[in-house]
Amino acid sequence: MNKLFKSKIYFDQYLFIAITLLSIMGLVFLYSASQENFETTFKQSFFVIFGLILMFALSQPDPDFYKNNSLIFLVLSILLVILTLLIGKEVNGAKRWLDLGLFTLQSSEVIKISLPVFLAAYLYDKTLPINLSHTFIALILIFFVVNLVRIQPDLGTSLVIFIAGVYILFLAGLSWRFIGVSFGIFILSLPFIWNNLLMPFQRQRVLTLLDPSADPYGSGWNITQSKIAIGSGGIQGKGYQQGSQAHLDFLPETETDFIFSVIAEEFGFIGVCILLLVFFFILFRCLYLALNARDRFCRLTIGGLSLLFISTIFINLAMVVGIIPVVGMPLPFISKGGSSLLSFYIAFGIIISMATHKKLMQK
């Protein structure tokens, strides 16, 4: 029936305006954070425009399109990740990027979206609350994907993928008992994880979090400088492009992981609050859309993707103020990096598609 009304445009003005606003703010921040590097900002703005178009385009197909093709997307993205491991570009000892000529693709950013979408599709026709066997199948898949990303190594993204997968299971009614037992096992296996799964530098980051002053010029440098940048911003901030921490190279990774520190330094607590308000607006819109989604697939997908978004934001913010250890995690729509940026446009494209395509009979 709907196919007859091809001319209909599926569009959520709230999300679209908020995300566009966030993207523009991001470009403004990035220009200062990149030491007024025009090339970086220009490249990023290209991704923003492309991303907005992509988001609009991806919100046009019916959600069933994503549901029916989720396995293909998942297999494709797993292949991309494996390909990255084989022929990826090595930067600082990590193979995270596939050189596609025009731009380098961070394959983990793709699978970050396709995994939750697949899980939601997989659970679409299963009986809920999810039973034990489906839980295990899903968990095996999650661990498989997470591990592929972890060995790149990309601890931050693998963590987010894990969280996103688990959200879907949780939203699908994972039993509290199962959660409790798993959590117990997790706590008990912490020493094993610490000794065997974490790389020495990752362990060092955890130790640094506990006491950054132990080695302020070594492993504690990033977090120390980040706190100084944020703290010295005060209420009003030092002014756009006036952040000494950012502009005199004290802050590391100003364009990516620590871009929030630049924002906090230059725009102060007021700027931080405004940025958070925009994020919150998007999140609450997602919550509203998830609660009103047309079917289980849409509910789970919107829920999962919005929680992916929320986790990414929180991990980044918690990292730069020293609540959690330093893990590579961009701030969505703000940090430099095409793959991460596009992955969220894709995610919101799917969310908008699900929010705008209604069915007469809701399942």
Next chain:
Amino acid sequence: MIDLNRTVSEKKNFFNRLIIIYTFFGLLFLYFLYKTFSLQVSSYTDYEIAALENKTREILVQPRRGIIFDRNGKILVNNVPSYNLIISPSQIDDLDSLLDQIQPIVSLSDEDIDYVNKNYQSRAKLNRELIIKRNLTIEEIAKFEIRQHRFPGVLIDERYVRENLYPNLFSHSVGYVGNIDDNKLEEILFEQELQPKETIFKYSNGHLIGQTGLESVYDSDLRGSFGKKIYEVDASGKLLREIEEVQELDGKNIYTSLDLETQKVAYKQLNNRRGAVVAVDIRNGAIVSYLSSPSFSVNKIANGLSNKEFQKLLNDKNKPFFDRAAQGRYSPASTIKPAIGLYGLESKIINWDYFINDPGFFILPEDERIFRGWKKGGHGNINLNNAIIESSNTFFFSLAYKSDINELIGFLSNFGFGKNICVDCFLPDKGLLPNPKWKMNNLNFGWAKGDTVNLGVGQGYMSATPLQLAYYAALLANKGTLNEFSFVQDGEGTEKNNLISININDNDWEKIHQSMIGVIESPKGTAKRLRQLRDFTIAAKSGTVELVSTETKEDYKIIREVEEQRDHAIIVAFGPMPNPKYAVSVVIENGESGGSVAGPVAIAVLNNLLKE
């Protein structure tokens, strides 16, 4: 229906769980917001300071030390410029070709080139300068300057060296500077509320501090205050721009009472013999000449001396580093006699008409020990006046014998013996004025009457430095009152010491002066040979310090074969009489005769001081 119910319950379940996670994250974000608030608002000041400290770098600017003058305004110690060739590595692209081009103009040793290569990268990164050659010759400077346009980023930098214009004349009095140890530097900077850090040096040799003499005593005046330059820096420490400057304050100049010309005379007179000369203005206690011999070049010490040269100086048997003027301990010998005589008058043991018979020796009644005079057969019937002129030992043995040892020591201490009488001398020794308690504590023997008798002629345990002997001479000259000695006189003057005396009147002082004039002027005087040398009437008392006790002249002839066993020659003198202005003490180690060896030095010094 069942299906619908299921859907409803599933939806409800979904809503609940989504709300749970949102709430969970809501709490996390609240915590994050609290954390950010505490960073940006509660602890804002701390972080604001931290950010400021991050981006600024304080660099100290070394002040120049004050100049040291003699009493006529002649410069003794100055800061002399030296020229270094420096490069700004950040402005230089090809170091090797630059060095190749500089080589024919300013020759660089392999060592210099190694140093440049080693430090080039780091200096370039930090935007600092790099010295490539120190102490350029005038020729090198001239050659470089006409070609300077070919070398952007290369320039000549003026640095100073601390230079004593008369490096051997003032080795012990003015002293020398040297490098400062880290603790002391920290202490000095702390006084200025600064901390040790990168410094722009004015001196080629870096941080300097007075090590000895006036350079050390007046270090805090000479030193000045450090300035600072505050730069904006990036995280790598690279200097970006100067934000603020606090001008350094050069040290104060020091105007001493030393007289260059007299010092030259004393130096020439001592002619590198082991000994010391101290001359003072008796009116204010100002030291005008202060020489310990042999001396050494302070410039070499201050501006770099090879270890070999240093060891050679250190191991020299004449001990050039030893400040004989303030630290050499010598028995005053016969020079003490006027003081003993004054004690006799003060304690009324004798008067000017008191005579004794001097057979050439004194027999201690207690144990019949014999104390000999220097003249075989003695001086016959003799009173105080002649006992001083002829230097009768027997007279003073017998006078000392009759005295109360504690009273005598108390009296001698008024003359500055056994204590420090200089306000700004470098590490002066107090000498030794012995007393019974001292002997018991140090030698574990009780005081014997013989010790008192020996003290009567300035032999035995008592010792004094040339500085103290000069003080003693000046106190005699000034009739019992004298300022403490000083090299630098401020407006107020140093403390004035008065000889506490009841029974000595001006007439007694005049007579003591007359006796001491007689030492030179009388045909019987022990220093009568000085009559030909002196341009003014001078009062004096010579002494000969016995190092090895001998019974006869023949015995002495044997021991004098070894130079170190020969007697020290010593003299104190003042003039012009009858209104003395200057007093002087001279000690010449192993010089044998106070009158004829030390005497001419004292006369030459006084002649020079008085000729104006």
